[in-house]
Amino acid sequence: MTDGRQPRKAARALGLLALAFLAGCQVVPKRRVAPPPPAVVSEAPPPPVTQGLPTDQQRHRVALLAPLTGPNAAVGNSIANAANMAVLDTGGALIRVTVYDTGAGAAAAAQKAIAEGNRLILGPLLAEEVRAVKPVAAAAHVPLVGFSNDMSVAGDHVYLMGYAPEQAIARVVNYAHGRGVTSIAGLVPAGVYGQRASGALLKAAGDAGTRVASIQIFDRSPQSAAAAINRLGSNPYGALLIADTSRVAASAATLARKSGGGTNARLLGTELWNTDPGLATLSSLRGAWFASVSDGLYRQLASKYRVRFGSAPSRLASLGYDSVLLVTKIAADWRMGSAFPEERLSDKGGFAGIDGAFRFGRGAIAERMLEVQQVDAGAITVVDPAPTGF
Template sequence: MAEAATVSQRANIIVRGFVAVTALLVSACSTVVPRGPTVPTGPTKAPPPVARPDVGVEAGIPRDTARNRVALLVPLSGTNAGVGKSLANATMLALLDTKNEQVRITNYDTATGAAAAAQRAVADGAQLILGPLLSEDVRAVAPIARRAGVPVLAFSNDTSVAGDGVYLMGYTPSQSIERVVEFARSRGVTNFGGLVPNALYGTRASTTFLRAVESAGGRVVALQTYDRTASDVSDAVNRMAKDAPFDAVLIADSAGTAATAVPLLRRMSPNAKVLGTELWNSDNGVSARPALNGAWFASVSNGLYRQFAAKYRARFGSAPYRLSSLGYDAVLLTARISRDWKVGAAFPETRLRSGEGYAGIDGPFRFGRDGVAERALEVQEIRNGSTTVVSPAPANFGR
């Protein structure tokens, strides 16, 4: 059965089923002087060293000739350890569920240095890397993996790090914004307003929002940015007053920030629809925020995720992080490809660009030419303390 092992240092490794090789003991030799007349001799010549047999012991983790080696690079210590351990648990659960015996996953802690973790993984023979989680870690890992010819399935949503052997599993804001804008336009929304934070996420969200509204045949009548403070959010909303009313307002931020802004927006546009992004799906309390009642947001489906979460809690005794499904789906993809992946051969990277895509907990997905996962998203509406699907995700990419 496939296993997962955590590697924190090269010399501190625990491997199931490994049988230690006992060192060969060599008996000491002594020289006996024969009895009889003393014969003058020169310096005593030492006997030649006894040749020790090669017992096959190597530094690092042992070779595995029966399975292909996959490395999981996630933070297992530090501030993001909770997410990293949840991802690691999810990959283990996927291996158990698929009963895959052709893949072996070893965990490496990126919190102590992503580049060092990648170098250890490559030295240990990894043929595929799952992770890292953070975009800056992907930037550190990518050139190391590229030189070794090892593809990377990263969990980041920063599209700037994708391509040239790096594939992104993360949920990108652009797809979520495009989907919710398209849905809003189909429900009669014409005039859009936007609130986005002064951050990289906000910059990219703004660009996507403008293009999506134009493509859908609508108009952006107001777009304001803000720093992530309550007072600055309030100021940004007040600046939108001159362009009110709106049919809908996109708030490209967390559900908490949106809940702060909505009461202010209602004063100028009482009937405006509130639109959110994929960030809301990672907030377990999003539906419990009264201010967001009636809001729409697009995300991956939660149907299969709920089943996964129940199984995860039963095995590990705690709830998973929402992002842990990325680890599970990465293993499902790997397990499917492993059917045609000869043990010891390089990972068949061309299979990642399969046009029909792959199925996972988060629904169907496929990688585009840019290496970013394209996902089938649904639109949910927040209604009186719960969420309801108002536009199901397409079953495939043929829509």
């Protein structure tokens, strides 16, 4: 807990971010207050995110590693484009961000980025890519701020901005307990994510004082889901956490409503649900609660993105935008030509971004302020706003 000043600081920072972001939504010429003619303005426009070796020597070089080709290219290009928007929106006076494609190999991309003089790496996207880049970055003493949420790759100068299921589960379980839920069951997928979700549910329920009725594993097929739900038993439980995508959860929820134990259970979800733009159309999830980062500023970012690039961004695009905001804030105290001041990443006051306030804790995982949302008919409603400070 803080002494009361910290929440106000974070709230103030978040408010300033919102104002700055909204200012960035304006047409650039409208921000100029100098009288015409415009030809007297000699200042060059800020550099965008580029590929290849930067030529200027007056800005800190920062590498962005993202998959621009391959199966994850849509997500990677969204992240890179959003980073470009952040550079332009903040003026780009102190940093130069260069994007490197990890589609042909993350380690090779990192080696090229370091050889070209970048002092900080943003990305890559996947945990296996972070593992490949980690020794390359460590050998060059270059810190890494990745977009994965796999805690096993964090630490040793690697920080992660991804949305951790542990935080989302703890938030929604605690909220449900505060609304009278005293027993909870879990349906989790086989694999690493399911293992993390199971552990998070047990810990969150224990911390809240909620009884865990049962946790069952399934392989995402309807037959496996039906068998797992049957194993949950016929004794009623107050809530059912379905730790999977919204589409899988919707199918499982239909089956759960036919089960004795889950007939009247409140459905709970994870941060994965927030990536589905069609979530509000899934009638079987109506009334369900899930925790996620706030979408308020993201909607503005998505609107600007569609205007600029002609398509909708991935929900993960905000990671690219917020990582540039983070570096921009630190760059004010980053001496030109020196190593990146890594200690600033551990600032207790945290950072503000499109996804709200966040900070890197002892585990080097982004600790986020999450809100609880409810799936309603055709809309998603915020039932418990995110705290404004840590």
